[in-house]
Amino acid sequence: MSWELLLGLCALLLLVVQLLRFLRADGDLTLMWAEWQGRRPEWELTDMVVWVTGASSGIGEELAYQLSKLGVSLVLSARRVDELERVKRKCLENGNLKGKDILVLPLDLTNTSSHEVATKAVLQEFGKIDILVNNGGRSQRSLFVDTSLDVYKELIDLNYLGTVSLTKCVLPHMIERKQGKIVTVNSLMGILSVSLASGYCASKHALRGFFNGLRSELGAYPGITISNICPGPVQSNIVKNALTEEVMKSVGNDGDQSYKMATSRCVRLMLISMANDLKEVWISDHPFLLLAYLGQYMPTLTWWLSSKLGKRRIENFRSGMDADFSYFKPLKKKHD
Template identity: 60%
Template structure:
């Protein structure tokens, strides 16, 4: 017989080892499998040319989903398509390469129509496109903030509106949007990015309540912590056209493969909000949810460390709890 103390110790060990919220981990352990729930579904992925979007394409194709791959770089989309075909039994016509610029909102109706013309339906939209940010607010041009909101927020809202009209007509579908831990918690050096992700959270939380008459349409927000991807390399700096000087290494971050496996578990089981992060970042999610006063204290400590790293010319995310080492050439 387990004692109460042993039970608490077991729960603590499980939490320390956890890399997602309990609902999502439960779905991954005992819920529907992607190969069953998503097989033959038409999944439109924006930002599919790299990072989480690219890995989503690979794992979805292996699960038998039919794909629409969108991003601005058409040549990279064709590369991803070729690998998807190698990893799966899909045919060429099962994967549509559809270049898309989220900033060109006037084209979003035409792009949606192109998907419907090819597949006749859209079962899942994964809003994954976006850019991050590294820079102190006082040193950052206001144009950076405008660009982040135009891309991360308004571009996502625009494509969602067109796809949702189709899903309402059919009475079924999933709209999943990759937000961030920064959509729930302020992130120093990423004030504009955090603002755009907070906007995403507020928008989709509200949209979900507007769709109560359509119970088979699921609005899902995905909130990853640090994950290996290209988003840091493409991040805005203090000026719109100024590249980031140092993206840093990513050894401390969750693997893209693990993150996407959890996302697919959430989509397969229609989880409405997914927290995906290794410790201590997962703990930060829970602290902000249940003990905000303590969360403010810890976030301030982490934020100070992040700003210090950045001012020292180091990767802002590296080594929160150990002395950071500058990269050697």
């Protein structure tokens, strides 16, 4: 057998292996490799101070629970103090922390004047901030033609400017120490776009552009990692709390979430990305993950598919169903 033929067969085998890995994947292939061969969160994240915004529910809440088992010091922030206290109690019950290891710090991301004071409070309590997880934000379920401009301002103020403001307060501390991780929970909608969420998509696209630009500015500080985490649909209250046509009006119900990724699985993959200092990760089941890849390499086909799916999405929403449930349920995968 010639060397050329052998190399060709090896290349074909590698392609087949990668295709099989992709069909079974619930994250991008770099993330899947890190899960298999990379550093473990249990090794890398212990003894760190981690500040989590949006910690009162959903991904932020689950992140607090999993981090509490790793021996970190936690700062839990959101607007609802009672919910933060509930999360703290559960962390203490099921994790490896004591009361002194968890700081409940109420925070409104839209009140940017309070962010400097909050940052000083964390530093006074723990002396350092190793990881800032920018997780706070809201989604949207409404058509642009029906929606007040105030909704778009709220989404930008909360999802984008609030996150940028808090990052600006924390970053000088990390620069001084020449180390730290800034992890932002973005969305696949920061890469793609869908109907009923134009304002949400705009805010997430803005976050991705900002943090990619910030990363390039921090080239002199290799110890500071900027990570964009882009989940697809995850079981949480994000739909229930999503803004609709007016700022004071939200969806108010969760819909059927059985087709979405379990929050525990999403957070585990987030921790793996943090342990391995991955710059951007995509966390999603198919077909959302496939659409993300298609969007990068076959944009015209992706937009054609999006227009077809968008019509059905609007029909589902108007009939009172979850926007995506009816046509993505058959492709759902279950995770432990």
